[in-house]
Amino acid sequence: MEDLFEANSWGDTWRDGIYSYVHYHSRIHEVLGIARGKGRVRFGGNKGRIFTLKAGDVAILPAGTGHQCLFAEEDFLVVGAYPPGPTTNARRSRIGRARRRALDPRRSI
Template sequence: MPILEDLKEYAERATGLRRPGRRKAAALARPRKPHTVRFKDDGLVPNHPRWPLIIYRGAIDLGENHDPAAVTEDLFEANGWGETWRDSIYDYVHYHSRIHEVLGVASGKGRVRFGGAKGRIFTLKAGDIVVLPAGTGHQCLSADDDFLVVGAYPPTGTYDECRTAEDRPRALKTIPKVPVPRKDPIYGTGGSLFKLWKKAR
């Protein structure tokens, strides 16, 4: 599926077909109350020492006029979250120690565990958005064949992938240093992310 989705994305960006565009994407965001979850360091996955995972259920009106993945990409990019990708979520536990991440479900349904082996399992479906502060473990446990996720990152930070005990010493130092993004990936400056992560300091 990733290769097919890469080709679709390339064609959509080249032609503008099936994409709402960044300006119109904001109108497709639905007001949603954030659900927050905090995870403790489990000995392998540090998770974030202060900031919670944020879940917005059904936060995007994916409609039928546009490609759901393109809608999600345009909305993220309109709020400054870029380096987008289309795929599933890795089936092994991993985390990012130098950057935050947002995951938007474009289609299908999947069971994803956040927080590491001792974390919590959530069933995610199309339109759901999850914002992971640096250090948050994530792993796809099972998914429909059409489970498609769009991921993106804020402009500050550097992508890395941590999986082993050897990654921990450096990760424990870098995770707290990753700054709060300037905008919520869905709701921009009016979103909950800034308040929730600032408040949790």
């Protein structure tokens, strides 16, 4: 899968899973290729559509597309890559940030 992405000028490849919280890349597109296993992924933020992805599937995410893994088989493996250009600039959604602040044990009530 890495060879296919790199042949089409998508580089800075990685192999891992997909975060379990909504996140997005504000300045760069991302391609996700499922190398192994199966998982349920939501694209489009907290109210986005849920897809079951399996080995061989590829998703291309325009910059700013929120995504998160809702379920993954134990062997779920994703290959990701980015087009030439700015850094990945991963960010969490605003809802995630507010919830994280509310759950922070260091904050007084």
